[in-house]
Amino acid sequence: MVINLDIQEIIKTFRKNGYKVTAQRLAICKFILSRKDHPSAEQIYQGLSNEYPTISLGTIYKTLHLLKELGLVQELGFNEGSIRYDPDMELHINMVCSKCGKIYDYKAANVKELWNVIISDLGIKPKGQRIDIYYECEDCK
Ligand SMILES: [Zn+2]
Ligand SMILES: [Zn+2]
Structure with a gap:
């Protein structure tokens, strides 16, 4: 069982599944891991758009979808319609x-x-x- 997901493990999982590790994908992963408050796609976008001016919300959504498919993040939907991303796959x-x-x-x-x-x-x-x-x-x- 994955205890603490780290960036090396994410890179390995990407490659193993035939996905390229792009700078933007990596930045999104690092951002999620660095935050303990389960950010939304919009928060990730706001957090990265200064450093990565070419990043789009679409890229963020696609990357989050990919991370979810690969079992690297949990997608938490809430009643009021917001979706938050949690990198901790363990029971908590x-x-x-x-x-x-x-x-x-x-x-x-x-x-x-x-x-x-x-x-x-x-x-x-x-x-x-x-x-x-x-x-x-x-x-x-
Ligand atoms: Zn409060
Ligand atoms: Zn959590």
Whole structure:
């Protein structure tokens, strides 16, 4: 299981699957990995457009789609229509502020234990998992 996705691993996965590692793709990957708040495509675009003036939102969407296909990011859709990208494929809890939409990851060892019990009770092999907790963050309280 992938614990902490790093850039070398992403490059390897791209190449193994026959995809070119372009400067823009690499920049998008690095940006997602450097942020702990699960950015949206628009946030990635805003974050990179200074350094990469030729980057387009379309390139970002295509790259995100590719990363998702390769199992390198999780796509988290939310009720209000926003989509956020999470590079952590391991079981963890997304703490989501219901007001400002800020997300951070919470990892609790006992969640994993409980999860394993649930999975073995169900007798299934999950294809993915997602646990979100909604709350109001310090800034919004
Ligand atoms: Zn997360
Ligand atoms: Zn908030």
